[in-house]
Amino acid sequence: MKYLLIVADGMADYKIEALGNKTPLQYANTPNIDFLASSSIIGTAQTIPPGFPPGSDVANLSVIGYNPEVYYTGRSPIEAVSMGIKLDENDMALRCNLVTLSDEEDYSEKTMVDYSGGEISTEEAAQLIGAINKELGTEIINFYAGMSYRHVMVWKNNILDTLNLTPPHDLSEKKISDNLPKGEGSSLIYDLMVKSAAILKDHPVNLARMKKGLKPANSIWLWGEGSKLILPSIKELYNLNGSVVAAVDLVKGLGIASGLDIIDVEGATGAVETNFAGKGEAAINELKNGKDFVFVHIESPDEAGHQGDVDSKVWSIEQIDKEVIGRAVNDLDSFDKLRIMLLPDHYTPISEKTHTNDSVPFMIYDKDLRWVNESKTYDEELCENGMHFKKGHELISYFFLGTK
Incomplete structure (x- = not known):
């Protein structure tokens, strides 16, 4: 089985009057997401445990399966790992x-x-x-x-x-x-x-x-x-070898700490405008070249949310659909067994211009399984009627192993 995890950072949002009382995800034109969602499991996951700040550090730690209550030591130490900065225990x-x-x-x-x-x-x-x-x-x-x-x-x-x-x-x-x-x-x-x-x-x-x-x-x-971050590897936990496709040091640091290879993509910026197509292509190539698991992180919708820019957030979601999800859809026949999960790490509402701790919507598609999703699509509101993971770090086990 091949596993493709796509994190659209901060994509989840609240309904916006200027969008006809829809969220950017509901409003955006997302034919490829809709195609996968029609036969996917949908639901929500609480990636921010009670009492923790709703940051990308805590949220992405949860997303890749590490309980923040056990492993979280702060944001900057994660980025330090990516930058090759060696921290002593008391630094x-x-x-x-x-x-x-x-x-x-x-x-x-x-x-x-x-x-x-x-x-x-x-x-x-x-x-x-x-x-x-x-x-x-x-x-x-x-x-x-x-x-x-x-x-x-x-x-x-x-x-x-x-x-x-x-x-x-x-x-x-x-x-x-x-x-x-x-x-x-x-x-x-x-x-x-x-x-x-x-x-x-x-x-x-x-x-x-x-x-x-x-x-x-x-x-x-x-x-x-x-302080210094120490994690067991994805290989130790799930016997999977994998890669991270990301532009920001936070996610690269999590990848390194969890034993994943880091794939740099030319033109990937960590800003609203980035090389969406390059990230999508790099992820598919990693799976074709022997990796079991690829984690793709796209910062763009989060940056648009922080800037309060509705049009940019809708645009970024549409680019993710076209250039990242679309590439996976076009290459479905290249894989005998493929499972895809799409979710934001946290909400970054336009109205707030910062992160919130709402449970995030997720969808999981399996090429060999045709789950029934009567809604035929994927968004914040619909996912509230699906599965719920009170402990967000347990979602990855369901993705990998099919057990909750």
């Missing part, structure tokens, strides 16, 4: 976003204009993070450049259990004053953020961006703290 990693803040002189009075620094390029970001590390790095504090706006800071020999930091995508268009760092170590974190703004304000990269009419990445924002 703390933090996500370091490059963000765009408004230009008030008092840092605490600024507004979060853009959590992604205007979707800054990886090449530009590397220069900015290099400048930050040169000025603010020490023997115990170091900054590492990642992709686009997503980077990592490591604080050696210092795990702070009471540190309370807020994700920047929760603050879009909001003043940051009520969500500044709190708890043990917060004064140092805040000081680094304030100093970063002074360093980045007149950096040549930002001056050039503003000259082009682009937003400057004029501050760092630290969050997603955690």
Whole structure:
């Protein structure tokens, strides 16, 4: 049996008046999803356990079968794995976003204009993070450049259990004053953020961006703290060899930690616009070339949700249907046995511009089984009438083994 897991990050949403009181998934033209859904099992899964933040880290950990209550150690350590950063047991990693803040002189009075620094390029970001590390790095504090706006800071020999930091995508268009760092170590974190703004304000990269009419990445924002991640492999748990096709370090890190090969696709960005076709093709090729399991992650609908862009979210879902699901449909005859699961990791509603902890809709298609789905399609509302996995990490066992 071959297994294809497709995660459309943040695809699930609430009904939107501008779409005729439909969700983007309901509104989008998705002939390939509909084709598979007509003979699929549908349902919902609670990928965010009670008491956990509704982030992609927790959600994707659940999606690939690891109970966050057992394995979750924070977001940034997962990304650190992907970036090749070696953490000791007592080291703390933090996500370091490059963000765009408004230009008030008092840092605490600024507004979060853009959590992604205007979707800054990886090449530009590397220069900015290099400048930050040169000025603010020490023997115990170091900054590492990642992709686009997503980077990592490591604080050696210092795990702070009471540190309370807020994700920047929760603050879009909001003043940051009520969500500044709190708890043990917060004064140092805040000081680094304030100093970063002074360093980045007149950096040549930002001056050039503003000259082009682009937003400057004029501050760092630290969050997603955690300690070293250790997972049993997918091979150990299910005797499957597999690959991950993804653009973001978070998902690549989960793949590496779970023993999967990482497949990089040219033009895959982790932004709204990405190489959908390349991801679809790479996934099918991995299955054809001997892999049992391929996990495809597409960030696009999540980014559209964070931006509050309805049209982009509908478009991204349609691209996933055409270029990823469509490629699988076109290649069904290439496989004797194939099982496909599609789901978002979490909701990213347009109205909220951030993640929520609602149970996510899933569908599972099996080439050899013709399950009856009377609805003939797949969306948030219909899936509420199907199976339900109260513990989201148990869904993957059902996908692989057919047992709940």
